[in-house]
Amino acid sequence: MNERPNILFINTDQHSWDAISAYGNPYLHTPNIDTLHRNGTSFRQSYCTDPVCAAARSSWATGLYTSETGVPFNGGHLHPETPDLGQVLSDGGYQAFHCGKWHVPGRDVRESFQTLYYGQRNIGAGGAAYYDSASTHAVADFLTNYDSDKPFYLQIGYVDPHDVCEYLHNHEEKRIPNPVEQGIVSEDALPPLPENFDYDARETVLHRVCRRVDDALIHAAILKGVRDWDELHWRYLRWNYYRFIEKVDAEIGRVLALLRETSLHHKTLIIFSADHGEACGSHQMFQKFTLYEESIRVPFIVACLGDGVLIEKDRFDETHFVSGVDLFPTVCDYASIDVPEGLQGSSLRPLAEGKDVPGRDYAYIESNYWGRSIVTGQYKYVTEYKPKATEDFLPPGPDATQFGLAQLFDRHDDPGETKNLAEDTAYNEVAKMCQDKLLRQEAKLHRQQIVHPSPKRIISNWGDRLRSYWQHDK
Secondary structure, eight states, rough: OOOOOOEEEEEEESTTTOOOOTTTTTOOOOOHHHHHHHHHHEEEEEEESSSHHHHHHHHHHSSHHHHHHHSSTTTTOOOOTTTOOOHHHTTTOOOOEEEEEOOOSSSSSHHHHHEEEOTTOOOOOOHHHHHHHHHHOOOHHHHOOOOSSOOEEEEOOTTTTTTHHHHHHSSSSSSSOHHHTSSSOOGGGGGOOTTTTTTSSSSHHIIIIIIITTOOOOOHHHHHHHHHHHHHHHHHHHHHHHHHHHHHHHHHHHHHHHHHHSSSSSGGEEEESOOOOOOOTTTGOSSSOOOOHHHHOOOEEESSSSSOOOOOOSEEEEEEEEEEEGGHHHHHHHHHHOTTTOOOOOHHHHHHOOOOOOOSOOEEETTTTTTTEEEEEEEEEEEOOOOSSSOOSOOOOGGGGGEEEEEETTTTTTTOOOOOOOGGGGHHHHHHHHHHHHHHHHHHHOOOHHHHHHHHHHHHHHHHHHHHHHHHOO
């Protein structure tokens, strides 16, 4: 089509790639996300850039990886000179709107977008029961009254299923009986434990210090609470998670129904994705922050409810690797706007249109400043950088001499990532291949020194804990 389309980016928070009923998950019902799949292309090899809210969202906003944005974790701060998607779209003749969760620290969303709803106080991590409904109402008002000649870009940031975290926080200070003991649900109603509930303990130091040890850097209080859980507690976590997804699916359904009632739906491109996933019991983990598949692999659908935007419909793309950095160039491609120099992503438009074009053959993911992963068609490689002896606040890499411990998984034979092959000499060449891809990708990054005091404090505090381990375990 010659006319520039309206663009609607719907995103959920903490939504794993396979938690959609159209993808064969029998433990939840998502008729409205299913509708997007039937009207578009679902990219099944889609990965976030970093498995935590602010970091992943900084990549959406900039088309850069989190070691470039200044937001390598939730306490980061976006580099002030980095342009964001709202600014670029507005300069390119679009009306750029935002509604709901933003969570890109260091950038006031109101200065880059026209905001339909963002609350008197900025929307944070929880509160989906209030914020998501309010966001839908604001979008309803917008869709039924939009009369500008300019095309619009609207991003809707829903909070759910992130409120599964609020469920977990209930277990920090008290022991709660399992749901069957409480008479809340029957055991038959609960989904089973994930097949990869057990895990190989040869994890990176970063992962163990952040998530496994008693005084873990991230959510130690929740970790203490779940140590007493039985199987039914874990299954009930999964049950709750799926209910939160169904709630946000209903909100998405209201938006799609309203869009269909307008003349806009034929010429509106819809992109659906999530910032990161949720462990939900896999590897006996909860929430995100890790480089396991459940936390880093996310849905990504490009759709149109009408026929005004060329999209291959009701199709799975199982081959091409998609990253959170691809959102920015994809939107700009459909909007016929040049992207800023130095973006890491690529437009998915040719793939969504069904064209036979090459794409990247791996995904690259960062985590908790020092963590790194490469995912190829068959293998998953996870490693870490050791903290520098004297921290200079320049995100690490590429430097193979500073790699710490590693995990290597065969995605074909071990999709649950329970058999670490990193110490098996038969896989030395595979590990080297993954390392080479990682180092080549990192050589393309435009790192900047982190100068804001808040992330500097976090890096210093975490780095001290990690250095302590390496110094005492040589």
